[in-house]
Amino acid sequence: MSVSVKICGLKTQETLEAAIDGGASHVGFIFFAKSPRNIALKDAGLLADRARGRARNVAVSVNADDETLDAIVSEVRPDMLQLHGSESPERVAAVKARYGLPVMKAVALKEQGDLRQMEPYQGVADRFLFEARPPAGSELPGGNGVPFDWTILSTIDPDIDYMLSGGLDAENIGDALAATGARGVDLSSGVESAPGQKDIKRIAEFFEALRSAERAAA
């Protein structure tokens, strides 16, 4: 089975096309002012229109209020909302009900016990995004290019639908898939030449490495 891939933090047509050409199933747009990947609503709307029907558009927000999410949903018409802050299970449920869209909830992992944070969201979130805890001093809850200890996921219930994230790139994707058996992955920094600057060559190299890992596992 092929792994679904979300390339996140896209800001240009050229890199969006490179992600979709490479085989991305999902493309992500960041709505978080402090991020070098933050994108204006109008620009994200244009990119999402371009991707529509070829990849699923994911809008990423951090503790966004209804007014902010209303604007994102109306301009971008995403297929999925990624909530990457400290949104409570009740907030996740309210967002799902308000927009009628699936929600992927980010959960930061550093040690085995952190997996318990996922439990209150089970049956509420449609999918999980397992991500590393941000390094000390980082202003970003995600997109730090840092992997976590993948063995934390070795005993996870196979019915839990998740994307693996945090510091994935062409060099480590084979090991990451071998360690976790993840059916979906999400990455940003690993296909950039500098923070917020997606690199077409690195996107192509990532997909090449992924296909090679998939062949090795078949």
Ligand SMILES: O=C(O)c1ccccc1N[C@@H]1O[C@H](COP(=O)(O)O)[C@@H](O)[C@H]1O
């Ligand atoms: O990428 C960001 O700047 C960002 C900002 C705020 C919330 C989430 C963000 N990114 C998410 O984190 C993953 C992992 O990033 P990386 O591969 O470790 O750089 C990214 O794919 C986004 O979903």
